[in-house]
Amino acid sequence: MALPPGGTLAAAQRHSPGANMIPMVSFTGMLAIDARDVVKTFRSGWPRRRETPALQGVSLAVPRGAIFGLLGPNGAGKTTFLSILATLLVPDGGSVRVLGHDVVREAGALRRRLNMASGRPSFLWSLRVGEILAFYGRLYGLAGAPLRRRVDELIELCELGPHRRVLYSELSTGLKQRVALAKSLVNDPELLFLDEPTLGLDPDISVRMRRHIAELRRDRAMTIVLTTHYMREAEELCDEVAFIKAGRILARGTSGELKRRIRLGEVIALRLDPPTAAWLAEAPGVLRCVAADGWVECTVDEAEKRLPELLRALHVEGVVVRNVQVREPDLEDVFVELAR
Amino acid sequence: MNWRAELLGVEAVLVRNALMASRNVFFFFELLFWPIVGVLSIGLMTRFLRLSPEQASFVLVGTIALSVVNVCQLEVAYAVLLDVWSKSMKHQFLAPIGIRHLTLGSWVVGMVRGTAIFALLALLGWWAFGFDVLRPGWLALGAFLLGCFLNAWVVGVAVCALITLFGNRAEAFAWASVNLVLVLAGIYYPVSVLPEPVATVARAIPLTYFLDAYRASFGFASEFAAPVATGLALSALYAALAHWAFLAAVGRARRTGLLLKMSE
Ligand SMILES: Nc1ncnc2c1ncn2[C@@H]1O[C@H](COP(=O)(O)OP(=O)(O)OP(=O)(O)O)[C@@H](O)[C@H]1O
Ligand SMILES: [Mg+2]
Numbered sequence: 203m204a205l206p207p208g209g210t211l212a213a214a215q216r217h218s219p220g221a222n223m224i225p226m227v228s229f230t231g232m233l234a235i236d237a238r239d240v241v242k243t244f245r246s247g248w249p250r251r252r253e254t255p256a257l258q259g260v261s262l263a264v265p266r267g268a269i270f271g272l273l274g275p276n277g278a279g280k281t282t283f284l285s286i287l288a289t290l291l292v293p294d295g296g297s298v299r300v301l302g303h304d305v306v307r308e309a310g311a312l313r314r315r316l317n318m319a320s321g322r323p324s325f326l327w328s329l330r331v332g333e334i335l336a337f338y339g340r341l342y343g344l345a346g347a348p349l350r351r352r353v354d355e356l357i358e359l360c361e362l363g364p365h366r367r368v369l370y371s372e373l374s375t376g377l378k379q380r381v382a383l384a385k386s387l388v389n390d391p392e393l394l395f396l397d398e399p400t401l402g403l404d405p406d407i408s409v410r411m412r413r414h415i416a417e418l419r420r421d422r423a424m425t426i427v428l429t430t431h432y433m434r435e436a437e438e439l440c441d442e443v444a445f446i447k448a449g450r451i452l453a454r455g456t457s458g459e460l461k462r463r464i465r466l467g468e469v470i471a472l473r474l475d476p477p478t479a480a481w482l483a484e485a486p487g488v489l490r491c492v493a494a495d496g497w498v499e500c501t502v503d504e505a506e507k508r509l510p511e512l513l514r515a516l517h518v519e520g521v522v523v524r525n526v527q528v529r530e531p532d533l534e535d536v537f538v539e540l541a542r
Numbered sequence: 543m544n545w546r547a548e549l550l551g552v553e554a555v556l557v558r559n560a561l562m563a564s565r566n567v568f569f570f571f572e573l574l575f576w577p578i579v580g581v582l583s584i585g586l587m588t589r590f591l592r593l594s595p596e597q598a599s600f601v602l603v604g605t606i607a608l609s610v611v612n613v614c615q616l617e618v619a620y621a622v623l624l625d626v627w628s629k630s631m632k633h634q635f636l637a638p639i640g641i642r643h644l645t646l647g648s649w650v651v652g653m654v655r656g657t658a659i660f661a662l663l664a665l666l667g668w669w670a671f672g673f674d675v676l677r678p679g680w681l682a683l684g685a686f687l688l689g690c691f692l693n694a695w696v697v698g699v700a701v702c703a704l705i706t707l708f709g710n711r712a713e714a715f716a717w718a719s720v721n722l723v724l725v726l727a728g729i730y731y732p733v734s735v736l737p738e739p740v741a742t743v744a745r746a747i748p749l750t751y752f753l754d755a756y757r758a759s760f761g762f763a764s765e766f767a768a769p770v771a772t773g774l775a776l777s778a779l780y781a782a783l784a785h786w787a788f789l790a791a792v793g794r795a796r797r798t799g800l801l802l803k804m805s806e
Contacts, residue, residue, distance in 0.1 A: 244799050285802055290632050292797045313638040322806060324629040326558070333558075339568040340554030341637035342548050385633070 233299075234393050234425040235264040235287060240296035242282055242449075256282040258449040259296070264427060264442075266392075270421050271440035272429045275541045279449040280429040281320075284395045287427070290317045301393055317391040321401030323382030327371035331362055331381055334370060335388060338494070342389035356384040360414070376407045383414065394418065396428040400435060405477075408432075412439055433533035443533070445540045452540050457533045468505040470512065472498045475523035485515060551639040554648025557619055563651065575658055577609035581663050585671045585744030595672070599760040603686075604672050604729040606663045607753060610656045610690045611697070611724060617652030618698020619705075619716075621645050625804075626710050635796075641788050645699050652698070653691050658753035660687060685770050691753025692777035696748070698722070699784035706791035709800055728753055732764055748776040 215328040256279045264270045272280045285291040287300055289309040298305040305314040335353045344352055348454050357366055360380040365373060379399065386394060399415065400408040416439060417425045430436055436443050437457045444454040453460055467489050482500055483491035484498065489501045489510040490502060502508040503527045516523055563569055584605045588598035599678045621644040634644065660675075667673035669694040675683060704716040726740060733741050744750050751766055752775030758764040766772060795801040 242587050246798075281802075282799075285799075290636060290801055291794065291799055292793075310638055313636060318632075318636055324805065325633070326562065326624055326628045326630060328560060329558070329721075333561055337554055337558045338633065338637065340550050340557070341634065341639050341643075343550055345546075345553075401731060 211317075224370035232266055232267070233263050234266045235262060235270075235427065236299045237283075237287070238297050239260045240283065240286060240298055241294045242279075242286065242291065243294055244282075252338075256449055257293070260446070260449065260451055261296075262444060262451060262454070264425065267419065267423055268427050268441045269415070269426045269428070269439050271436040271443035272427065273433070273436055273443050273445060273537060274429075274433075278446040280446055281397055282449075283446065284318070284397055284427065284429060288316060288395050289313055314389065314393060316393040316395065317386040317389055318395040318397070319379075319382040319386035319399060319452045320396075321379060321398030323378050323385075324371050325381065325385070327369065329370055330367050331370065331373070331387060332357065332366045334381060335384055338385050340345065344388075352388065356387055358385070360384040360408075375402050376404065379403060379411070383411070387418070390422070391424065393425045393427070396426060398429055400430065400432065408435070415439060433537055437533045445537070447541060453536075455503075457536070460533070460536050461531050467501045467503050468531065469529045470500045470502055470505055470509055471527040471529065472500070472512075472516075472523060474498055474516070475522040475524055479516065479519065479521055481519075482512070485512060487511070548643070551643030552647040552650070552685070554639075554695070555621065555644050556650050559617060559648050559651040560622070560654075562620070562624055563617070563655070573613065573655060577606075577613070577659050577663055577742055578666060580605050580609055581666050582670065585667065585673075588671070591707070596761045598671060598756055599673055599677075600762060601730055602667050603673065603753065603757055603760070606660065606667065606675075607686075607690055607749065608729055609663060610660050610687070611694045611749065612674075613659050614652035614656035614694030614700040615701070617655055618645060618695055619701040621648040621698070622702045622705055623713075626705060626713075629805055632801055635801055641702075641792060642785070645695070645702065645785070649691070649695050649696070651661070652694060656691060656694065657687070660690075677733045678756055682756055682759055686752050686756035689749060689755075689770075689773050689777070692781065693724075693727075693747075693749040693752075696777065696780040699781070703784065703787040703791040706795050706800070709804060712770070718786065723747060724749065740752045747788065748773045748780065748782050751776065774797065 215323055232247070235417070238261045240257050242255075242262045244254040244256055246252055246254070260283055262283075272283065274280055282291065286293050286298060286305065288304050288313055292306055299310055301315050303309075305312060329337070336349060339349045339352055339385050357363055360383055362377070362380055362384060365377055367378065368377075371383065379401075383396075383399065387394075396415065403411060412435060415426060415428070420428055428439070440464055442454065442456050443460070445452045445460075453463065455463065476539075477496060478493055478498060480490060482498060485500075485508075487503050489503060491498060491500045493499075500508075500512070502512075509526070513523060513526075581602065584601055585598070588601055593601070620624075622631070623643075625634060664673075664675040667675065678686075701716040704712050708715075723743075724747075726744050727747040728736070728744050733744045733750055733754075736744055751769040754764055754766055755769035755773070758769075794803075795804075
């Protein structure tokens with residue numbers, strides 16, 4: 203259904219003939235995740251109780267088929283939120299519907315349809331890779347030939363062939379992560395949660411892991427929600443990201459939208475002779491100026507307009523410009539700005 | 543109820559526990575060493591004390607029962623302990639299975655191990671001390687073993703519940719408390735010799751009744767009217783309670799985040 207410009211869904215329903223026949227589920231049915239005002243506080247310690255408010259009213263809707271990134275500093279509540287979505291943790295307040303199921307009341311039905319892997323995986327040490335996958339396959343209702351086929355398929359998909367008979371305790375970090383990914387695909391989930399899937403992987407393996415993740419969505423139409431501390435990963439993989447800090451969502455959008463919204467400006471980096479020019483910070487359109495490693499980095503509102511102005515001013519002042527680079531802000535800058 | 547799914551869940555856990563058991567270095571000690579040491583030392587003691595063959599049988603039944611229950615309860619507790627040790631708790635609670643699959647699957651493996659250890663100890667008792675486990679007949683023997691396994695199930699599930707409630711630091715406490723209960727079950731003595739408050743506790747333990755019924759065939763008058771029926775009824779009651787406690791503990795662990803803590 204096409205929305206009229208600036209229109210809401212409710213408005214669209216009013217405009218379309220027979221609108222009252224369109225049930226709301228047609229919209230909510232398109233959402234993989236619909237979380238509203240989720241609150242979670244951990245209480246630990248005895249006899250003196252310590253309270254850690256991990257989520258303080260998180261609302262988030264994720265459409266089906268998306269790769270969605272959750273970003274935020276350590277302890278922001280990313281893992282807590284994923285765990286609630288995956289039914290491993292019960293929220294204190296708010297409502298959470300995942301694939302149309304309530305995560306508390308309909309957890310059983312939901313568990314069949316989702317799965318999760320984390321970047322710090324752990325499985326029974328003295329089982330072999332093939333045995334681990336078969337164990338979880340059975341837990342998800344596979345048996346006999348279909349189970350064997352499934353395990354073979356996953357071993358091939360995650361490039362675990364040569365390690366099939368290796369004990370889990372003898373695997374390297376990268377291989378353990380691949381076992382975790384393979385396990386999380388054992389029920390061919392519609393929704394997959396990945397908590398820091400490339401944590402501690404070398405660049406080559408990270409690239410392959412990211413390719414796997416992108417393929418999962420492309421080939422199997424899976425909805426994927428991941429957390430990561432690698433901004434490049436988020437930019438490369440995710441259709442949209444949300445920033446969580448101290449249990450609250452601060453911003454959400456595509457990385458382009460966020461960069462524009464946060465108004466980080468662009469950076470003009472200059473190598474000057476003499477190496478500094480303090481007055482640059484006062485020039486029109488310059489938001490801030492820092493000197494680092496022989497470069498002067500000026501953040502400006504609009505590089506295209508300000509670069510000629512700056513060059514002219516430097517020329518007038520008799521400062522020689524030896525090198526110039528213009529850089530767009532990346533997601534990392536957005537992160538640093540939001541986490542501040 | 544979907545029986546195929548039920549059986550698959552149980553089978554999954556069964557296969558896992560069996561594989562783990564076959565790779566456990568302590569398996570040998572659990573299964574052979576301590577039980578054999580137990581039967582030999584107790585058997586020799588009965589000789590030294592010049593007990594009658596009936597009295598010796600009475601004590602040996604207790605030793606064997608203790609070993610069988612221990613091996614089986616340990617296996618049931620492995621339903622969560624294996625995952626607690628390897629910090630992989632969350633995966634099985636993310637899967638669409640219930641705690642019944644976990645405990646039943648482990649229980650089946652526990653019964654196989656329990657039966658193996660029983661057969662071994664029976665042979666040893668017969669060879670070394672002329673003790674015949676079959677004297678009461680197959681039916682009585684079957685009821686006795688069933689009683690041991692039911693008790694093991696209850697104890698094992700109770701340990702699972704305690705660990706899921708308090709985390710792995712509760713492990714030692716869990717073992718101590720449940721073993722204390724077992725020792726009260728008149729393992730080496732009839733309930734009648736216990737002082738009153740303790741005897742009441744012993745009468746609340748199902749194993750007491752199964753021991754009593756089995757020993758009746760060795761010439762010891764039964765202290766209870768219908769020991770096997772009472773034992774079964776009590777076992778059913780405790781099994782339900784233990785299952786509920788484990789279920790409640792898992793629910794609580796999902797609320798407190800302990801489930802996640804035991805997975806990292
Ligand atoms: N099981 C738990 N018990 C008690 N407190 C917890 C538990 N899990 C998380 N917390 C606390 O809740 C807060 C949010 O933690 P969470 O693990 O969700 O953060 P995160 O965003 O995933 O961080 P990181 O990037 O370091 O993984 C933290 O203060 C953490 O200490
Ligand atoms: Mg985390």
